[in-house]
Amino acid sequence: MAEHDLNDLVAFIAVAREKSFTRGAAKLGVSQSALSQTIRSMEARLGLRLLTRTTRSVAPTDAGERLLRTIGPRIEDIQAELAALSELRDKPAGTVRITADENAAHAILWPAAEKLLPNYPDVKVEIIIDYGLTDIVADRYDAGVRLGGIVAKDMIALPIGPEMRMATVGSPAYFKNRPIPRTPHDLVGHVCINLRLPTYGGLYAWEYEKGKRELRVRVDGELVFNSVPLILKAALAGFGLAHMTDDQVQPYIENGQLVRVLADWCLPFAGYHLYYPSRRQPSPAFTLIAEKLRYRAVPAIG
Numbered sequence: 001m002a003e004h005d006l007n008d009l010v011a012f013i014a015v016a017r018e019k020s021f022t023r024g025a026a027k028l029g030v031s032q033s034a035l036s037q038t039i040r041s042m043e044a045r046l047g048l049r050l051l052t053r054t055t056r057s058v059a060p061t062d063a064g065e066r067l068l069r070t071i072g073p074r075i076e077d078i079q080a081e082l083a084a085l086s087e088l089r090d091k092p093a094g095t096v097r098i099t100a101d102e103n104a105a106h107a108i109l110w111p112a113a114e115k116l117l118p119n120y121p122d123v124k125v126e127i128i129i130d131y132g133l134t135d136i137v138a139d140r141y142d143a144g145v146r147l148g149g150i151v152a153k154d155m156i157a158l159p160i161g162p163e164m165r166m167a168t169v170g171s172p173a174y175f176k177n178r179p180i181p182r183t184p185h186d187l188v189g190h191v192c193i194n195l196r197l198p199t200y201g202g203l204y205a206w207e208y209e210k211g212k213r214e215l216r217v218r219v220d221g222e223l224v225f226n227s228v229p230l231i232l233k234a235a236l237a238g239f240g241l242a243h244m245t246d247d248q249v250q251p252y253i254e255n256g257q258l259v260r261v262l263a264d265w266c267l268p269f270a271g272y273h274l275y276y277p278s279r280r281q282p283s284p285a286f287t288l289i290a291e292k293l294r295y296r297a298v299p300a301i302g
Contacts, residue, residue, distance in 0.1 A: 008042040009071055011035055012050060016060045016068045073137075080281050092284035093122035098146035099130045101229055103248055103270050109145070110159055112292045123285045131197055136276070142194075142286050143276040146243075151275040160293040161271035167205065167246040168266070169258040173238035181241075181261050184208045184217045191240035192219035196226045198208060206243040208265040215265075271295070 006107070011302055015024035016037065025032040043050050050064035060068055100290040105127050113125045136144045147164065151157045168181075174191075181187055184206070195204040203224065221240045223233050229246055234259055235242035235249075242249075246266075252258040274293055276282070282290070 006036055009067075009075060011038045012042060012064070012069060013072050013075055015051060015058060016064060017072075021057050021058060021282070031176070034299070049119060063071065077280070087194070091120060091122060092288045094283050094285040095124040095126060096143075096217075096289050097126040097128065097141045098143050098145065098274075098289075099128045099139070099141050101131050104145045104161075104247060105129050108272055108293065109246065112289070116289065116292050120176075120285075123288065125289065142283075143209065143274050143290070145272055145274055147272060148270045150238065151273070154268045154278055155275045156278045157273040157275045158290060159271065159295045160274050161295050163268040164271040165246045165268050166243060166266045167249050167260055168243045168262045169235060169249050169252075169253065169260050170239055170241045171236055171238040172259060174235075174240065175259055180259075184215045184262060184265055187217055187219050187241070188249050190219075192221040193234050193240045193242050194219060194221060194224040195228065195231060195243075196224055200228070204243075208268045210260065210265045248253050272279075 011024070011028065013032075014027050014178075015021055018024045018027060020031050020188075021036055021039075025035045028035065041050060049061050050058050050067060052061055100111060104238045109125075109127050113127070117123060117125065136142070145160070168187075170190075178190065179186075181190060187206070196202070197204050203218070205218050208217065219241075222241055223231075223234050225234070225274045228248065231242050231244065232248060234240065234251075236252065241261075249258055249260070253260050274290060276290075
């Protein structure tokens with residue numbers, strides 16, 4: 001392959017993914033006019049139109065979409081391998097993009113970044129909060145964080161936190177004139193605060209387990225949020241029961257602001273894991289961060 005062909009492919013992928021010559025040029029560090037000329041020359045050699053241009057947008061044609069789908073991942077693999085050569089440098093460098101839910105971002109990712117980054121000024125970390133099960137390859141993330149260690153077969157799962165439990169809680173004011181639920185089935189008679197998960201396009205079904213019994217309960221109430229901190233605020237204000245990880249509510253249980261129920265139905269499960277593609281060569285910056293995040297259980301004393 002001629003050198004200009006490879007450069008042209010990189011230019012095309014940048015414009016097609018950014019859907020803009022302006023943003024594509026900024027990403028590549030070239031002028032918009034030079035980038036436009038590169039794409040025109042490439043289209044002329046191929047005898048095909050790869051991009052549809054209007055005054056407001058740029059979009060791949062069918063031929064362009066096919067080229068992006070087949071060649072794009074290969075170019076990314078080449079770029080990743082070249083980036084991995086930076087291991088020869090004294091210190092890691094580059095940007096690491098991670099998607100996680102709000103609790104993992106606050107409780108695990110930020111504390112690690114806060115300690116790590118002052119010693120590695122050439123490493124940049126981008127944390128995107130998302131409750132959905134993001135396709136990290138398609139969305140060009142280096143890694144994602146999710147509860148439990150079950151991930152797709154082409155992914156590596158690295159534990160970054162201890163086992164966790166869910167907790168169903170309500171304020172003392174909420175329970176003042178209401179009975180304490182004894183089983184998950186009793187939740188039908190209670191006002192509950194729902195969490196909307198974008199991945200499933202619906203409301204999160206509260207999960208319970210006892211012995212060999214597993215239940216997923218669809219609850220109802222006046223409030224629905226796509227933010228767990230807002231659910232916590234509503235529960236503290238007495239607007240209903242909430243169901244979230246116990247680390248988020250434990251301080252409020254201890255000081256009496258929340259009452260925990262159905263504890264015998266909330267068994268421990270695998271905590272947060274960092275997951276990333278097994279086929280991609282990790283950059284030195286990503287390896288550094290992954291090792292910093294790796295969970296190491298403290299041995300029991302006695």
